Amino acid sequence: MLKTRRLLGGVAVACAAALVGAAALAAVAVIVLGSTALGPLIAWMGPYSLMLAAFAGGFATTLLVARIATSRSGGTSTSTLLLGGIAINIITGSGIGLFTYMADDAQLRTLTFWSMGSLGGAMWEVVLAAGSLIVLALVLLPRLARPLNALLLGESEARHLGIDVNRVKYRVMLLSALAVGAAVAAAGMVGFVGLIVPHLVRMTLGPDHRYLLPASALLGGLFLVVADMLARSLIAPAELPIGLLTSMIGGPFFIALIIVQGRKYRL
Numbered sequence: 001m002l003k004t005r006r007l008l009g010g011v012a013v014a015c016a017a018a019l020v021g022a023a024a025l026a027a028v029a030v031i032v033l034g035s036t037a038l039g040p041l042i043a044w045m046g047p048y049s050l051m052l053a054a055f056a057g058g059f060a061t062t063l064l065v066a067r068i069a070t071s072r073s074g075g076t077s078t079s080t081l082l083l084g085g086i087a088i089n090i091i092t093g094s095g096i097g098l099f100t101y102m103a104d105d106a107q108l109r110t111l112t113f114w115s116m117g118s119l120g121g122a123m124w125e126v127v128l129a130a131g132s133l134i135v136l137a138l139v140l141l142p143r144l145a146r147p148l149n150a151l152l153l154g155e156s157e158a159r160h161l162g163i164d165v166n167r168v169k170y171r172v173m174l175l176s177a178l179a180v181g182a183a184v185a186a187a188g189m190v191g192f193v194g195l196i197v198p199h200l201v202r203m204t205l206g207p208d209h210r211y212l213l214p215a216s217a218l219l220g221g222l223f224l225v226v227a228d229m230l231a232r233s234l235i236a237p238a239e240l241p242i243g244l245l246t247s248m249i250g251g252p253f254f255i256a257l258i259i260v261q262g263r264k265y266r267l
Contacts, residue, residue, distance in 0.1 A: 020191070022058045022061030022088065023058035023181045023184040024054070024096060024184055025095045026053040026057025026058070026181075027184060028111060028115075029053065029099055031099075031103075031110060031111060032099045032103050032111075051130060051133060051186070052181070053185070054184050055178050055181030057181070058177035058181045058184075059181075062173040065084045065085050113188075115189050116242075117187055117189050117241055117243025118187065118243070119242060126186050129186075130186035133178050134179050134182050136178065137175040138179070138217050140175055141179075141213050142213050144171060145208075145212075145213060146210070149207075152207060180194075188243060190242055191250060192247055192249065192250020192251070192254065193223060194220070195254060197216050197219050197223055224246075
């Protein structure tokens with residue numbers, strides 16, 4: 001059981017990185033292609049263009065990773081899921097690099113600041129557009145808490161308990177892609193929030209998703225606000241990109257977490 005949870009933690013990291021990378025790739029494509037024939041359509045959709053593109057990219061990539069890791073019998077190989085997430089993340093990184101190369105000077109400046117993450121561009125139209133999608137995901141995800149708790153026992157055990165495993169997985173992927181796509185499109189690539197906060201909540205409250213999901217959402221928002229306050233005050237009057245700050249905090253934290261868990265499992 002301990003080894004399974006450890007492997008699932010690695011799988012979660014790889015899948016989260018692939019989801020964020022794919023959402024970022026789709027958003028970058030919208031920014032760069034805004035000056036092409038797609039410009040009128042993107043302008044007509046307004047702030048939803050970035051978010052819907054990021055959602056579509058994230059959801060399609062999550063489906064692809066899940067399809068790669070699903071066997072003919074319907075089971076999911078965690079090791080294949082891990083490797084698939086890493087591979088997709090590499091491919092999306094290459095795509096972002098390609099669109100960055102194609103961008104003009106103005107687009108390149110926009111992409112540079114967007115890729116480092118910031119809340120400085122928070123306007124009411126953007127907040128309302130992103131908030132409507134994120135709130136929808138936050139309302140629907142806790143309804144899947146009991147099936148997710150059953151999945152902690154394993155897919156076969158969850159099926160014996162009457163859980164439609166594939167249906168639950170696709171719903172979680174859809175809602176996760178919706179929330180992540182909206183957040184990435186609105187604030188850029190702010191890393192490690194979705195990795196630090198759920199681990200802290202799980203260590204504090206336990207693995208019960210009835211409490212884990214809403215507590216992670218609340219603590220994640222609080223963490224982001226605190227990080228934004230630090231980003232605005234550490235080198236005032238300049239503002240440090242919030243994505244850089246969360247990465248500076250999250251990288252060492254995650255390495256320490258891996259070391260501590262590794263020692264615990266060896267014991």
